[in-house]
Amino acid sequence: MKEILTFAAQLFRNNFKYVALLSVPFTLLAFPSYFIAQTAENRIGYITVIGLIVYLVGFAMYLSSLIFFMSQAYQGKLQSIKSNLINGLVYTPLLMVTLLVANSPLIAGFVIMFTSTPFQFLTLPLLVLGIYVSLRSTFAPFHLILEGHKPLGAIKSSFSSTKGQVSKIVKVVMMFYIATTVVEVVSTSNANIELFNILMFFLGVAVTLLMTAFQQIVVFKMYISSFDNKKAE
Numbered sequence: 001m002k003e004i005l006t007f008a009a010q011l012f013r014n015n016f017k018y019v020a021l022l023s024v025p026f027t028l029l030a031f032p033s034y035f036i037a038q039t040a041e042n043r044i045g046y047i048t049v050i051g052l053i054v055y056l057v058g059f060a061m062y063l064s065s066l067i068f069f070m071s072q073a074y075q076g077k078l079q080s081i082k083s084n085l086i087n088g089l090v091y092t093p094l095l096m097v098t099l100l101v102a103n104s105p106l107i108a109g110f111v112i113m114f115t116s117t118p119f120q121f122l123t124l125p126l127l128v129l130g131i132y133v134s135l136r137s138t139f140a141p142f143h144l145i146l147e148g149h150k151p152l153g154a155i156k157s158s159f160s161s162t163k164g165q166v167s168k169i170v171k172v173v174m175m176f177y178i179a180t181t182v183v184e185v186v187s188t189s190n191a192n193i194e195l196f197n198i199l200m201f202f203l204g205v206a207v208t209l210l211m212t213a214f215q216q217i218v219v220f221k222m223y224i225s226s227f228d229n230k231k232a233e
Contacts, residue, residue, distance in 0.1 A: 001168060004225070008217040015073050022065060022081050023209040027202060029058045060096045064088035066213055067145045070220045091145050098144050098151040102137035102158075106130025136162050138169050142223045161226035168222060176215040183207050 012019065065088030072078045100107070109126030112119050136159045143161070144154035162169065187204020 001171065004168075004218055004221045007221045008214060011070070011073055011217050012214050015069070015078070018069065018073075018078065018081065019210065019213045022069060022084065023062075023206060023213065025085065026058050026062045026209055027206045029054065056096065057092065060099065061085075061088045061092045062209065062212070063141060063216065064091040064095050064145060066216050067141055067220075070217055071146055074220070074224070094144060094151060095141055098137075098140050098154055101151055102140055102155050103130065103134050105133055135166055135169050135173070138162055138219060139223045139226065142220065161223065163226075165222055165226065169219075172215065172218055172222075176211060180208050180211055183211070 065084045068084040068087045069078070072084075105126050107130070109123055109130050112126065113123045137155050139158040139161050140151075140154040143149045143157040144151065147154075147157070149157055183204050187200045187207075189200070
C-alpha cells in the first residue's frame with residue numbers, strides 16, 4: 001500500500017498544475033448546481049433533481065477526463081486539457097451507464113429504504129450486495145475507457161482484476177470518504193454572510209475535486225498492479 005500511495009503522491013505532485021486546471025471547469029459547474037439544489041419555499045421538487053443530474057454528468061465527465069490524464073501522464077505523453085475534456089465528454093454517457101449499473105443494487109436499496117413499499121425486508125441484503133458489487137466494480141471505468149470494453153464487459157473485467165485487492169480498495173475508499181466528509185462538513189457550515197457560504201462551498205468543491213483526483217490516481221496504480229499480478233501468476 002505504501003508503494004501505491006508513494007506513486008500516486010509523486011504523479012499528483014509532478015502534475016499538480018495540470019490537475020488543478022482540469023478541475024476548474026467542474027468547480028465552475030458547481031455554480032448552477034449549488035443554487036438549483038438549494039431548498040427554498042415553494043421550490044418545485046424537480047429542480048433538485050436537475051441539480052443532481054448536473055452533478056452526476058459533471059462527475060462522470062471529470063472522471064473520464066482524469067482517466068485519460070492518468071494514462072497519458074503514466075506513459076509520459078500528456079495531452080492538452082482541452083483534448084482530455086473532449087475525450088471525457090465523449091465517454092461520459094457510457095461511463096454514466098457503467099456507474100449506474102454497477103451501483104444499481106445500492107441505489108435500489110436506498111430507494112426501498114426511503115419509500116413505503118412491501119419490500120422493506122430487501123433493504124439490508126440489497127445494501128450489502130450493493131457495497132460488494134460497487135467495490136468489485138472499482139476498476140470498471142478504466143476497463144471501459146482504456147481498454148474499450150462495453151459497460152457490462154467493463155464491470156465483469158473489474159470483478160476479475162480486483163481479485164485479491166478488495167481489502168486495499170476498502171482502505172482507500174474509507175480513507176477518502178472520511179477526508180471528503182470532513183471537507184464537506186467544514187465547507188457547508190452556514191454563517192450569517194451568504195457570500196461567505198458560497199465561497200466556502202466552492203472552496204470545498206475545489207478541494208474535493210483535487211482529493212478525488214488523488215484518489216483516482218491511487219486506484220489507477222492498483223488497476224495497473226492487477227496486470228502485474230496476473231503476469232506473476
